[in-house]
Amino acid sequence: MEKHVKPGIKEIMESGTFLVSGEIGPPKGTDIDEMIEHIDLLKDKVHAMNITDNQSSVMRYPSLGTALIILEHGGEPNLQVTCRDRNRLAIEADLLFAYTRGVRSVLCLTGDSVPVGDHKEAKAVFDCESVQLLQLIRNMEEGKDSGGNELKGGVEFYKGAIVTPEAHPIEPQMLKFAKKIEAGAQWFQTQAVYDMDNFKRFMEKARKIDDKVKICAGLVLLTSMGAIKYMNANVPGVFVPDNLVQEMADAPKGEALNTGIRIMARQIRQCIDEKLCDGVHIMAIGKEGVVPQILDEAGVDISKM
Amino acid sequence: MIITTSKPFEEVLKQLEGEDKVFIIGCGLCSTTCETGGEEQVAEMKTKLEAEGKTVTGTIVYDEVCHELNTKRKFRENKEAVESADGFLVMTCGAGCQSVRESTEKGVHPANNTVFLGNILRQGNFTEKCSLCGDCVLEDFGAICPVTRCHKGILNGPCGGTDEGKCETDKEKDCGWTLIYNQLEKMGKLDRFQRIYGLKNWQASMKPGRVIFEKKGEGGE
Ligand code: SF4
Ligand code: SF4
Numbered sequence: 001m002e003k004h005v006k007p008g009i010k011e012i013m014e015s016g017t018f019l020v021s022g023e024i025g026p027p028k029g030t031d032i033d034e035m036i037e038h039i040d041l042l043k044d045k046v047h048a049m050n051i052t053d054n055q056s057s058v059m060r061y062p063s064l065g066t067a068l069i070i071l072e073h074g075g076e077p078n079l080q081v082t083c084r085d086r087n088r089l090a091i092e093a094d095l096l097f098a099y100t101r102g103v104r105s106v107l108c109l110t111g112d113s114v115p116v117g118d119h120k121e122a123k124a125v126f127d128c129e130s131v132q133l134l135q136l137i138r139n140m141e142e143g144k145d146s147g148g149n150e151l152k153g154g155v156e157f158y159k160g161a162i163v164t165p166e167a168h169p170i171e172p173q174m175l176k177f178a179k180k181i182e183a184g185a186q187w188f189q190t191q192a193v194y195d196m197d198n199f200k201r202f203m204e205k206a207r208k209i210d211d212k213v214k215i216c217a218g219l220v221l222l223t224s225m226g227a228i229k230y231m232n233a234n235v236p237g238v239f240v241p242d243n244l245v246q247e248m249a250d251a252p253k254g255e256a257l258n259t260g261i262r263i264m265a266r267q268i269r270q271c272i273d274e275k276l277c278d279g280v281h282i283m284a285i286g287k288e289g290v291v292p293q294i295l296d297e298a299g300v301d302i303s304k305m
Numbered sequence: 306m307i308i309t310t311s312k313p314f315e316e317v318l319k320q321l322e323g324e325d326k327v328f329i330i331g332c333g334l335c336s337t338t339c340e341t342g343g344e345e346q347v348a349e350m351k352t353k354l355e356a357e358g359k360t361v362t363g364t365i366v367y368d369e370v371c372h373e374l375n376t377k378r379k380f381r382e383n384k385e386a387v388e389s390a391d392g393f394l395v396m397t398c399g400a401g402c403q404s405v406r407e408s409t410e411k412g413v414h415p416a417n418n419t420v421f422l423g424n425i426l427r428q429g430n431f432t433e434k435c436s437l438c439g440d441c442v443l444e445d446f447g448a449i450c451p452v453t454r455c456h457k458g459i460l461n462g463p464c465g466g467t468d469e470g471k472c473e474t475d476k477e478k479d480c481g482w483t484l485i486y487n488q489l490e491k492m493g494k495l496d497r498f499q500r501i502y503g504l505k506n507w508q509a510s511m512k513p514g515r516v517i518f519e520k521k522g523e524g525g526e
Contacts, residue, residue: 084457088504110457110459110464110465111457112466112473113456113457113466113473113474115474116473116474124457126457126458126459127504127507128504129457129459129460129461129464130461130464131461131462131501131502132460132461132502132503132504135501135503135504136504146504162465163465164465167463167465167467167468168468168469168470169470169483169486171486172462172463172467172482172483172486172498173462173463173465175462175486175495175498175499176461176462176463178499179461179462179499179501182501183501191465236465236466236467236468236473237465237466237467237468
């Protein structure tokens with residue numbers, strides 16, 4: 001079994017350390033050099049790296065394979081598992097493999113629908129969904145597969161899930177959040193939040209439901225006005241508020257990315273200083289190279305946390 | 306009702322290559338309502354095929370082409386026209402088409418695509434509300450089906466893609482889970498929403514499905 005070079009997400013969270021995680025988007029193809037550069041760049045700057053699983057239903061290098069590469073390079077992976085492409089047998093088999101290779105943290109997602117991606121005619125699976133996936137893992141931890149059969153050697157994962165603070169209406173999302181906790185979720189990452197006031201209101205609601213479960217704010221880097229317009233129009237559950245749109249619009253030519261970096265650094269600082277949540281998850285979508293800069297500006301150094 | 310749409314005429318023609326004498330079958334029920342295989346469409350098809358140089362040996366529209374015994378009987382009643390045909394163009398659902406297959410060894414060709422089990426909102430406006438899963442869970446969801454009306458068929462609440470009550474796959478379509486939530490809230494039964502539904506048995510009605518009534522009254526009753 002692979003040795004952990006670093007403490008897992010569970011240990012970090014349970015020690016009360018503010019978690020800083022990043023994200024690795026695997027490439028479309030076998031050229032993994034750039035991805036490895038990103039892994040090497042991030043592995044000492046963040047506590048853990050999420051690996052997206054055919055994100056947005058676009059086929060890519062697998063999340064499980066990437067998790068192993070992260071381990072090989074001395075990083076800590078957070079394996080995203082979606083229910084879109086695999087049935088319960090395939091998911092269970094993947095989890096067994098992941099466990100034996102040292103993966104200890106799994107983020108359970110339903111997955112985007114097939115038609116939003118680049119294999120629009122594929123057969124969608126959705127044999128189970130996020131809540132059932134959490135339950136399925138808990139059953140495996142108790143030594144049983146979902147068919148009720150004994151496992152020879154079990155698993156133990158730190159089970160994560162997603163919640164969408166910007167969803168409209170929010171009530172069904174909050175009920176589902178509660179269900180995920182009941183099904184075994186130990187920690188959450190949120191979908192992108194930009195409006196920190198709305199995020200605070202969300203956190204109040206969430207804490208009323210459960211005041212112990214760990215919650216990390218999902219922050220997505222703003223890179224350009226075009227990206228903002230696209231997100232506001234097309235990405236459900238993501239909303240960039242007017243003041244940030246204005247701040248980006250006011251950026252001098254060629255300064256959009258730097259403005260985005262400054263905004264995110266400020267948000268990270270606010271999350272820490274105001275103790276809004278238990279950590280942040282940084283999604284730099286393709287601009288992983290600037291994550292160290294963001295953390296510098298935010299004054300965050302995980303070696304001193 | 307079974308919802309069908311017409312295949313493009315070119316595709317129909319291609320299927321009939323090498324079969325010059327064609328017998329056309331339509332259905333008086335579903336395909337009539339869908340306007341894909343009623344009297345009118347069958348007559349139209351006859352005209353179009355004849356314009357392409359085909360000989361139509363006969364046409365017939367009857368109820369329940371999917372009824373295999375009934376179809377056999379119709380074949381006997383139309384013996385001559387049926388026997389002189391090289392093949393059959395079936396303007397019904399796929400079940401009707403395969404019912405015809407049981408009555409002949411000749412070419413059997415579908416004129417339609419069979420799309421779903423549909424509800425009729427009004428004439429010419431159909432929507433899918435049940436996908437025949439074999440283990441009906443409507444009772445738990447305020448009689449709104451998550452298996453069918455949620456694009457992902459998920460059982461524990463909306464995915465993160467729902468927005469203003471619409472589905473992430475199509476802004477014109479209601480998010481089934483928002484409908485369910487609203488319905489349960491109206492009924493004061495949100496506790497059902499809070500319950501966790503375990504893995505569903507997707508093999509409750511194993512393909513190919515089969516139901517056989519126990520023989521009733523055998524031996525005289
Ligand atoms: S639960 Fe199954 S049987 Fe019931 S309406 Fe939905 S698809 Fe049809
Ligand atoms: S948006 Fe609603 S209907 Fe569409 S997949 Fe998600 S939960 Fe299902």
